[in-house]
């Protein structure tokens with residue numbers, strides 16, 4: 001076991017300041033990802049800052065008709081909130097498609113966005129992995145990559161982002177709010193929050209060192225029919241092979257984001273103009289730059305068929 005120190009912060013400012021003054025510190029929220037990674041010695045923070053007592057556990061209405069979801073709101077509470085079920089049903093559905101009840105009771109909004117990839121080589125410390133150990137190589141590129149990315153990958157990493165919730169946040173145009181140790185705040189559009197791997201796969205997001213997520217803001221409701229369809233190897237308690245989050249309006253226009261295909265929730269607003277023409281036209285544009293392996297090429301027709309089924313369901 002690697003020794004580490006621990007403190008319980010009492011406010012967001014205190015937590016961010018503690019992270020700024022302590023080298024190699026990490027926030028811990030529900031702990032459902034971080035503690036697993038520490039046990040496997042994939043993450044080895046020297047200091048843990050427990051953020052469970054800093055508030056930020058409320059869902060509040062914003063002046064412009066949206067919702068502000070505190071960073072510590074548990075996945076179960078967010079999925080069950082009446083306003084979310086009514087106006088942001090794609091989010092509720094995505095949350096309920098993730099993990100299991102016990103995990104959702106513990107997992108938080110911020111922690112879910114920041115959970116790390118499920119690439120098997122990332123979890124095996126005997127294998128090369130540029131994300132875990134920059135410069136060591138990528139075991140998955142020539143190895144077992146059936147579950148990994150088909151678009152936006154690089155020669156350094158073809159991992160996917162595992163969150164269901166983040167895909168719904170992307171289709172809803174959410175904004176991530178943060179505070180830093182010096183008190184400075186930022187609002188980061190979700191489109192710019194998760195990164196593609198490029199030559200720095202170790203950085204999953206654009207969050208800066210010691211920056212604390214305080215909330216995720218949802219704009220006023222977009223209306224339409226909200227659907228989230230997750231395709232996985234087992235019917236429950238499994239990560240997505242691919243997933244589709246869609247908001248479809250009566251005239252057939254709408255928005256769509258994909259999970260399980262890239263290092264970040266995948267959305268291309270230009271492809272959405274094709275929605276009235278059907279799933280094939282949208283998929284062609286959405287995945288125009290796809291680069292598949294022999295093992296994961298099945299994801300392209302799977303996206304098209306799943307999107308087709310989602311659009312048909314939206315039409316009723």
Ligand SMILES: Cc1cc2nc3c(=O)[nH]c(=O)nc-3n(C[C@H](O)[C@H](O)[C@H](O)COP(=O)(O)OP(=O)(O)OC[C@H]3O[C@@H](n4cnc5c(N)ncnc54)[C@H](O)[C@@H]3O)c2cc1C
Pocket residue numbers: 026027028029030031032033034035051071097098099100103106107108109110111112113114115162163164165211212213214237238239240
């Ligand atoms: C068996 C299993 C199955 C799962 N299945 C699914 C699934 O199907 N779909 C899915 O989407 N997820 C799934 N998950 C992942 C689960 O949703 C995440 O582990 C959970 O959402 C992480 O939230 P947490 O609060 O526990 O994060 P933690 O483990 O506490 O933290 C995760 C990361 O976020 C950072 N962090 C936490 N809070 C903040 C903050 N406020 N500001 C800045 N950084 C912060 C931590 O430092 C850490 O790096 C599964 C997990 C397990 C163990």
Ligand code: SF4
Pocket residue numbers: 117119120121122128129130131132137138139140141148156157158159201
């Ligand atoms: S795909 Fe990414 S996470 Fe997986 S082994 Fe390669 S570098 Fe590591």
